[in-house]
Amino acid sequence: MNKVIGIIAGSLRKSSFSKKIGSALLSMAPEGFVFKLVPLDNLPVYNQDFDDNDIVPESYVAFRDTVRNLDGIIFITPEHNRSMPAVLKNAIDIASRPYGKSAWNGKPGAVFSNSPGNLGGFGANHHLRQSLVFLNVPVMQQPEVYLSHINECFDERGNVKDDKTKDLLNKAVEAYIAWFRKIAG
């Protein structure tokens, strides 16, 4: 059976660069793997009262189930104020609860960060890794993926237009798959 790898882009923006990277990854899944976009729309801000009072929003139930059914995850994070965007942190929090029932547990992950700036979302990348350590998501260490000047990397149809970015993404995905096989068997 194919291994299903979720591609989670930490942006709601229609023309999001992170979403475009996610779409570019879809065709890079090797044999035996399926890459699946997992959107973060319609997830209300996490409130523990939902779980404590058994009034869990339908969107939480669906998102938690989706994450639970993934074999691994590639996170594509933009950077907001040197950290991950709230929408991504919110999604991480939602699927981490109720306490003791985290849907993330043990799923091999990778973090690809991006930014129109020079640093490629370094701050977001490492803040995200910090949460993933706590959630027992083993994260690929190398290569580190910091995509800088991401605003220059797409054509008008939203496809990656430069060979350097294509090559970097291909190598990162190859490394992730090799590492996934090592971790997940």
Ligand SMILES: Cc1cc2nc3c(=O)[nH]c(=O)nc-3n(C[C@H](O)[C@H](O)[C@H](O)COP(=O)(O)O)c2cc1C
């Ligand atoms: C609230 C906010 C904070 C931001 N902070 C940073 C930042 O710390 N570093 C950075 O490189 N870009 C920052 N940006 C610019 C984002 O990198 C840019 O908006 C990017 O396009 C967002 O990702 P997306 O295209 O996937 O939506 C910030 C943007 C917003 C809206």
